[in-house]
Amino acid sequence: MANKAQRAPRRTEALSRDVIVQAAVAILDAEGEEALTLRALTVRLATGYGAIYHHVADRDDLLGAAADHVIGRVVADIGGVADPREALRAVAMGLFDAIAAHPWVGAQLTREPWRPALLDVYESVSANLHALDVPERAVPDSAGALVNYILGVAGQNAANARALAASKLDRETFLANVAARWAQLDPVRYPAMHKAGRHLREHDDREQFLAGIDLILAGIAAVNHT
């Protein structure tokens, strides 16, 4: 055994905000939001608390930066789509997939919706609506409807991922449990949910999400053309 005064090995390369954010993303992806503790970060980065606070204001700042890091890529990857309708669907799908892959991002977006990453989303949506010949004065409400819908789904996704993780079941049996609970609902008082319980197997979150986007786009077209 080593001397008792021996300390954990310290890092040699300099710390930076970016290194910290990447470590945070890795922890969040691997173990979820509540696993991101300052202690876990000091261990992973082989450093002390003060070193982290030297580059980051507080835990919320870090969580926000981590979300920006993930979402930033999505918006950047869209640019090339020419057809505005397809571009809108691409932004929506890109966000959906990013949030499905990193559920903690969904929770973060609903918590701090004014983050730079969402600014770009808002801007991109607005520009594409403009390209769709939506009248100037109708753009803000239309963009708001789309973005708020996306944020709603994002929140749901995050909540589902949390529930799935907490249940410690695999996805299959977890869904079966949800379906069973719904199917047990009184079919007189809760006819729609009762029925949904019987169709959950063939339910596809991604398809339903896109259907919602198309519904809103159809509404925007209907309101502005007649």
Added chain:
Amino acid sequence: MANKAQRAPRRTEALSRDVIVQAAVAILDAEGEEALTLRALTVRLATGYGAIYHHVADRDDLLGAAADHVIGRVVADIGGVADPREALRAVAMGLFDAIAAHPWVGAQLTREPWRPALLDVYESVSANLHALDVPERAVPDSAGALVNYILGVAGQNAANARALAASKLDRETFLANVAARWAQLDPVRYPAMHKAGRHLREHDDREQFLAGIDLILAGIAAVNHT
């Protein structure tokens, strides 16, 4: 001064889950979500920790029950509206107003969307869509679009309320600050947000919310009738 061994006066009436939930709602409304600590509850209820844990599983259970308590009333208060289109708008407006009055509810709904209260919302929305002659197989996606949109706005409202409280500014100057920050954005890279910054004064959250609901309803009508 009294004896140092003197203790805080204890309550005489029995505690109950309902009394605890009401106390929680009072704290949440007055001081926001992070003010709801177990310690604050013991003080307010003049009791001990164990007494609370005897009626409530944990803090999350309590937060959920508090949200149900607020949302339950909203759905119950709608029932009477005959025209399905008006009933849908009434549900949406009821939720919006409840969340505006109790912003912590918005955060809670996005965190645990399977709560009983939301079940009733989903059911009510589905029934009214059915009454609007939306085909059976289109109801789930349509209801999902509406509910997810509502949840998205709910989350935004909660986030705005948190930011407003944290800023310790009054609503007026807080909005002016936001508008100023947006107006400062590069008008080339962020034309839509730049412009939005100049119109924030005349912006009405409630009106924009309803515009979104109408947009989605128009989309549902357009997709299903052609």
Added chain:
DNA sequence: ACCTGAACACCGTTCAAGT
């Protein structure tokens, strides 16, 4: 400037002990 890590001021939750 950048980093260390003990210490501080909190949390939610438990549980032996009381009535």
Added chain:
DNA sequence: ACCTGAACACCGTTCAAGT
């Protein structure tokens, strides 16, 4: 059954001290 409150196992954050 219902309640008490000290104690436990954590948090995020600070700051005097080091390099």
